[in-house]
């Protein structure tokens with residue numbers, strides 16, 4: 001990926017991320033989050049990781065955020081828009097995020113492999129779907145199945161709980 | 168009282184939807200084919216083909232004024248139609264018939280008679296109310312014009328559209 | 344990190360040329376004439392004639408008669424477009440302006456971007472006739488299709504009135520539900536193809552016969568015969584889900600005219616409305632293209648030679664390439680005809696029926712179908 005595109009998408013992603021936090025309107029925040037997901041997917045494409053990019057869009061932008069938006073619209077949240085400006089929270093938030101960024105920079109600095117580019121893989125088209133599949137089902141089969149069962153339990157639990165609520 | 172509609176018990180094939188959907192598709196395809204083959208004649212291509220020959224006697228087209236068999240304008244400008252007209256489409260300026268005229272005993276005839284066809288609703292009340300049988304709804308239905316002024320039928324136009332209609336009542340006939 | 348830097352400029356130029364060809368020479372005309380076909384076919388099905396006399400108004404330039412008999416209504420899409428462009432673009436006072444303006448674009452763009460990965464032709468002039476030959480083609484299509492719902496939801500929400508809002512809500516729940524069966528019903532096909540790349544999908548079908556008609560390569564093995572069953576099931580489920588995803592009747596609840604006026608685009612007028620319209624039809628074209636690629640062999644015509652990279656540079660190769668592109672869009676056109684035919688035959692579903700169909704039937708059928716396919720693939724070599 002050319003550096004121009006990289007920086008364009010990175011800056012766009014950060015801008016969208018900032019607007020998630022700064023926007024008072026929940027719908028606007030949700031849409032900004034979708035925008036930042038799309039930019040992130042573009043960055044993945046730049047790494048030739050098409051599968052991850054597409055899954056990013058399909059799962060986060062296409063499914064999770066649609067549900068979020070759905071809920072936000074149904075609830076018609078207005079409280080957030082009426083909330084007043086809170087300096088203490090602002091300072092606290094800035095401190096926490098500043099500390100996080102500093103920590104991240106520190107980790108990246110002390111990680112020498114991160115500063116040099118990876119060698120070219122030397123293949124025309126990386127069959128990343130197959131690679132991900134093999135990794136999941138050969139090396140991480142047990143954790144994968146366990147996660148599956150956990151998710152199933154969680155969703156059944158939600159159904160049972162919401163059913164009881166109705167009565 | 169609540170009225171319960173009993174749901175029919177569907178067979179397996181009906182529950183599957185698909186056979187019925189295919190049957191429906193076959194019906195629409197049949198109509199499509201017949202239209203393409205020119206076997207169905209439902210639509211009339213209006214400006215080229217017209218229904219005029221089949222218009223019934225009582226068809227209510229544009230209101231017009233008529234003259235009798237002696238060429239006398241039947242309207243006596245009593246203005247009843249002007250008053251009855253629901254959308255107030257008619258505007259009449261009454262006038263006198265000069266004494267030297269053959270029909271001087273009728274005394275009055277309209278000096279101006281305008282029907283605004285952008286207002287007329289073809290209700291036929293004017294024809295109904297006219298004591299002189301002077302105004303009739305004819306079969307013209309395609310009244311068009313490029314300006315509002317053009318859509319106002321004046322006296323000449325109304326007589327041109329109306330033509331003559333022999334008297335049924337003979338009170339104004341000169342020989343009576 | 345090597346995509347735009349070290350590829351020669353002509354590859355970029357070729358991609359741009361292919362994109363422009365696809366959007367301006369194929370899809371937009373196809374969209375407008377699909378709308379025209381929709382009106383004509385619906386009329387013919389209902390024993391009417393439809394728009395059959397729009398000609399070019401050369402009488403404006405002093406000629407005696409318009410050119411209408413020659414064209415027989417084929418000028419209608421142009422007249423429609425001119426009407427949309429010239430109409431007053433009215434923005435109601437009660438809407439949420441920013442999103443109101445954003446929504447039509449969001450409805451149109453995803454539908455068009457889906458076309459990027461669809462191989463619409465064989466090699467031609469040494470170029471593969473696909474804009475982006477990525478290895479996750481079909482997933483990309485699903486991903487972009489899932490984004491398409493934002494335009495509708497936003498339109499419904501930002502209009503700030505009842506009917507559009509109901510339309511938006513219906514659209515989002517419907518699209519989320521049917522995305523599942525859409526994706527799952529494609530899985531058996533992908534298992535058979537063993538690949539997510541759409542060009543490879545067509546190559547497979549060139550060698551082994553179209554998936555839906557496995558005898559198009561001249562022979563029918565036992566394996567193909569057995570696989571025919573799941574492929575047929577997945578074709579039906581996929582098509583039904585595609586109808587739901589593109590909001591076509593019998594699943595057009597988001598914009599049902601009779602109950603919601605026009606659903607999510609009630610408040611829109613002029614070109615913004617036209618964008619929704621174009622987006623819907625572009626999505627239909629994209630959906631038909633996906634069905635063509637996955638089930639109907641894409642651009643392939645049985646028993647016709649196939650271009651290779653070398654032969655595509657010659658003159659007969661170019662002709663063959665053109666024939667293949669035409670074949671692809673001919674298949675798409677046939678599918679669009681079926682879309683239209685179904686729309687004017689079936690009544691609309693009720694919303695609970697729609698949800699029931701999606702979650703209780705199509706979803707399960709698609710799921711079971713995956714296991715059937717897996718069993719056949721594992722047992723019969």
Ligand code: SF4
Nearest residue numbers: 252287288290291293
């Ligand atoms: S037909 Fe009715 S509306 Fe027309 S001029 Fe006569 S009274 Fe008036």
Ligand code: SF4
Nearest residue numbers: 242243245246248297
């Ligand atoms: S048309 Fe009949 S009703 Fe009207 S003014 Fe003349 S005579 Fe009277």
